[in-house]
Amino acid sequence: MAAETHFSIERIKRTEHFSMASDHMHDSYEIYYLLSGERYYYIDNRLYALQAGDLIFIHKHGLHRTTNKGETSHERILINFDETFISPSLDMQETRELLVEQHFLLRPGEQEGAVIVGMLEALLGEMDRNDPFRKIYQRSLLVQLLVYIRRLHNVQYMPIVPEVSGKQQRVYAIIEYIEAHYAENLMLDQLSSAFYISSTYLCKIFKQTTGFTIVEYIRYVRIRQAQQYLRETRWPVTRIAEQTGFDSIAHFGRVFRQLTGRSPLQYRKQFLRENNADKAAT
Structure with a gap:
């Protein structure tokens, strides 16, 4: 099909x-x-x-x-x-x-x-x-x-460069930290200690710069990685949930559906179906 x-x-x-x-x-x-x-x-x-x-x-x-x-x-x-x-x-x-x-x-x-x-x-x-x-x-x-x-x-016709200020550079560093440690049990206090700023100020500048809360962004990074695992491995969903930092399969499934509109297994099945259709067309 x-x-x-x-x-x-x-x-x-x-x-x-x-x-x-x-x-x-x-x-x-x-x-x-x-x-x-x-x-x-x-x-x-x-x-x-x-x-x-x-x-x-x-x-x-x-x-x-x-x-x-x-x-x-x-x-x-x-x-x-x-x-x-x-x-x-x-x-x-x-x-x-x-x-x-x-x-x-x-x-x-x-x-x-x-x-x-x-x-x-x-x-x-x-x-x-x-x-x-x-x-x-x-x-x-x-x-x-x-x-x-x-x-x-x-031809790199007038590319737009990102906004850069002291505050934004700090947020970009926080983002890089989250990208590297998403599989861990990331806590707000841990992030504020790592960057020597208060939790309140961290939340404020992160939201102002990205439009996302810290929790929203961590969820996104984890689900994005879970999507990659679903596409590129045959790991069971329970293992993928563990590898992406979720504390339970129920929590993983709920967040995955919220962000993608489908369950992890539905996502994998759709990817396999579309991938097979592309191969059949060649």
Whole structure:
């Protein structure tokens, strides 16, 4: 059975303060284009200050969140898709070249931005059509968009650099510590002692910089690693729970479902099904 394809695109304008309320990661790829306003965007363990015209490509399984910056009003276009949506138009090598296994951020010039907006508006226009060619044309437009932004990325066209201050550097160090020690019984007091700051201040600067609480981020790191084990090993779920720092299989299953929308076994079965479908297509 062929894997189910996924594609969605939406354009939203907000005139009031808006920050994403919870952890956000998914099995699809994401393209975020900021049409107007300013936003803080947390991605790949770093905080970025976005301005109108900035574009972000987010690899699947990446943690990301947007929060307020500057004026309350902002408008953006958001695309979510999986590789099975574009794969009918490409071979496996071409798909891998387009869908690089990393996030990247671009600040295109005015001319390049106009080209990107034109492609995005064409994709949005297709959402209102109801004919047998809509999906084919959407796929074609998305492939064109991916090729265009990959070309910009390959020549490192005005890459956006992360925000860096003394406070943020300290938070980045805390993040690196969590990434290295997620399998341990991490406690807030342990983190505050390791970085010689009070628990209250640690929680404050971590939330301000990333938009996440310490507990939320530890959960994300553990589940991200659990997903990798589910994809790359045949370990039983109980062993994966232990290896990723959970104190019980019930707690692991509950958090995994909260963050991914499915159980660990459902996640593994879906991955195996899609992987086998890809192999059968070659």
